[in-house]
Amino acid sequence: MHDPKHPNPETHAMTRTQTPPTPTTTDSPGPLPLGLSRAARFAHDQPISGLIHIAFNTPGIISLAAGLVDYDSLPLDEVGPLTQAILGSNDAARAALQYGTTEGFDAFRETLFTHLQQLEAQAGGTLPDTCSAKDIVVTTGSQQLLHTLTEVLVDEGDIVIVGWPSYFVYTSALTSFGATVRSVDLDDDGMDPAKLERLLEGIEAVGQLHKVKAVYVVDYHQNPTGITLSAERRPRLLDVVRRFSEQAGHRIVLIEDAAYRELTFDGNAPRSIKSYDTDSRHVALCQTFSKPFAPGLKTGYGLLPEGLTAPVAVSKGGRDFGSSNLCHHVLHRAMVSGVFEKHAEGVRAAYAKKLAATHAALEEHLGDTPGVTWSRANGGMYVWLTLPESIDTSMGGALFNRAVEEGMLYVPGVFCYPTDPTRTPPTNTIRLAVGVPTVEQIHEGIARLARAIAAVTPPLG
Ligand SMILES: Cc1ncc(COP(=O)(O)O)c(C=O)c1O
Structure with a gap:
């Protein structure tokens, strides 16, 4: 069953303690190796x-x-008419088929911000007063956002804390950044703030706290366990991150991956961790259209803490200077027309x-x-x-x-x-x-x- 082209990561995954292989020189002539980074x-x-x-x-x-x-x-009946409506109007078509901006066009970001406020209001919370649509960055799926956040926060050897177990596509990406991954057990209520605290104390005791850059939490119906972080733990988890940030000498960012938030069946999704981040200093809330609408439109977005929007936009800009503008226009129409919610x-x-x-x-x-x-x-x-x-x-x-x-x-x-x-x-x-x-x-x-x-x-x- 083992397929050598697709190695089992158990035997193949590299850890920070291992050095990646360097191309070797041999006496026998052969094809030159690629100079891979x-x-x-x-x-x-x-x-x-x-x-x-x-x-x-x-x-x-x-x-x-x-x-x-x-x-x-999948929204077969919805995406066609939404796209037709754009392409049927010369002005709308030109706007959508032109390059967009790296962060996504302003009206879309406003709509997304309003949407996040509505989700929060349904859960009895509000977004931090200091946040606005300017803190939103639209990305090529939330995966690109997770990757970019890591790129702008994490240097090789830095520490990122995740759940045990966790969403493996992201944790594998962490390995490729050369991050050291540390983990906190999950129970039925998600990540236990007391255990996070103990882990951070241990890291501090060995003089490594300055290396901790982020805590990654999938807090609604987690991939892979289905576990949701309880309402009671949300502010406590953030509190731990805040306290240890003081000692670390920089803001540890809590990456709140809410990919499955809008797939809560009974409508009782708890408030986001972001809603407790009153001065918007720590939490990067990441959401996506992939789960509640269509992954083929490959659109995610983040509400980022103070200071992070610009580096994320610069990094993303260097890669693609903006995701598909047409997809953004389709999704914007889906949202303002109520098609998305329905x-x-x-x-x-x-x-x-x-x-x-x-x-x-x-x-x-x-x-x-x-x-x-x-x-x-x-x-x-x-x-x-x-x-x-x-x-x-x-x-x-x-x-x-x-x-x-x-x-x-x-x-x-x-x-x-x-x-x-x-x-x-x-x-x-x-x-x-x-x-x-x-x-x-x-x-x-x-x-x-x-x-x-x-x-x-x-x-x-
Ligand atoms: C927990 C979690 N986060 C993020 C993603 C990325 O999704 P996308 O890039 O399609 O938004 C996925 C995809 O399955 C996921 O399970």
């Missing part, structure tokens, strides 16, 4: 690509692995149905299996499964191979643990994603997984 040599392939390879090459397989969104709730409601309903089906199927097929537990998120698209420690879920292991033979694919949980040089990830967890499969496929996929688990479970006694 240190960053390129630190980078490694995403673990998920090995799984995609299996998904494409195994007929009939049901993938509960892919992080893609639900096909049926559509997002439908998307939430679709995921609510799928997650309910997943929980029901797990109950039916694995409810009586000793040592098997799973998360029950009220939003997003992920379920995190913990199996008995004796079962290794890793890629190429007995359970993984058996699951593929049965005809289902999952993400081995080990991929979701960052490369924290002080820790060894557990090997008995699984991430299930319900974006792509239908309700019927979810039921069948979990029945297959349950058969695979039964097959590799040693008999009792």
